[in-house]
Amino acid sequence: MRTSPESFNISGMLKEKPEEKIEEIRAAAQAAFAKAPTAKELYDAKVQFLGKQGSFSSIMKEMGKLSAEEKPAFGKLVNEVKQALEAIYSEREEALKSGELAAQLAAETLDLSLPSNVGQTGARHPIALVIEEISGILARLGYSVRTGPLIEKDRYNFEGLNFPPDHPARDMQDTFYVDKEHVLRTHTSPIQVRTMELENPPLRVIGVGPVFRADSDISHSPNFHQIEGLCIDRKVSMADLKGTISFFVREYFGKDLKTRFRPSYFPFTEPSAEVDCSCPICIGKGYIGNEPCRMCKTSGWIEIGGSGLVHPNVLKFAGVSYPEWQGFAFGFGVERMAIIKYGIDDIRLFNENDVRFLRQFSV
Ligand code: PHE
DSSP: OOOOGGGSOHHHHHTTOHHHHHHHHHHHHHHHHHHOOSHHHHHHHHHHHHSTTSHHHHHHHGGGGSOTTHHHHHHHHHHHHHHHHHHHHHHHHHHHHHHHHHHHHHHTOOOTTSOOOOOOOOOOOHHHHHHHHHHHHHHTTTOEEEOOOSEEEHHHHTGGGTOOTTOGGGGGGOOOBSSSSEEEOSSSTHHHHHHHHHSOSSEEEEEEEEEEOSOOBTTBOSEEEEEEEEEEESSOOHHHHHHHHHHHHHHHTOTTOOEEEEEEEETTEEEEEEEEEEOTTTTTSSEETTEEOTTTTTSSEEEEEEEEEEOHHHHHHTTOOTTTSEEEEEEEEHHHHHHHHHTOOOGGGGGSOOHHHHGGGOO
């Protein structure tokens, strides 16, 4: 509620009782200051009484109507009252402001007992973790990692690996051709050829990375990962290969698991063998309780990759002198390693970026 200055009919009253009029303004101002609930409203009241357009200014304008004798006393009184009101205002302003600050501090107090918002943290992809784990196991046998291009020359993906031109074995790999001479690499074995061309034996290397094949279903993805080992040394036999893979299987899947080798064919190894290990899900039993094991379909064995002694043609192509130097190689599918170890039933989960799936592997 504002009291307008005009409501004090100054001109009519001045001649009669100027002091009374001023007292009236003082009382009204004091009451308004005391009542103002906030610093903002207090300031509004100050403007109303003491501001340029306020009650006192109106009174001062009327001074001209006073006689010369009356003027000094009236002026003095006005100044005293104004000063007194300024002082009351300042006091009240301070009180209101500190009250407001106290209220604000009380309202904004931090409750340290509230649970905090825990931000989501990122995590390594399960495929990256599996690659790291497998490389770590092989590193203990002296192997170190090599990589190569994803768009690979026919020379490294096929020719240097003893796939003759137009050989039906090229069809085994469901190749994506980029042009006549380039393919999306269908396996990590070209890394073997590139390494043997560049580095001198003895060698213990891991070739690892994405590979591509035109194949897609619940257990095949057109892009997946392989990891493979190549060992070149003076005297290398199938016994070295078996020892290395058996060590790897026990370290990666579990101490109780067995490894077996079945004769097979790859153009770049001779002899060649498919590698199986006891199924890590049912520990080779074929059943979990009375339930048939879905991973190995009751056989108790599961295929994990290919292997063999490096074919002399492959060594010769890469400039490695045979039989002075010989070698073995083995290759695994990385997704398959994770699928078998963790009992995952669909390879496509690795590429879907569903955090509910991925989060389970965060370490
Ligand atoms: N490169 C083969 C494949 O992709 C796997 C393999 C690697 C076999 C090394 C033997 C030796 O099928």
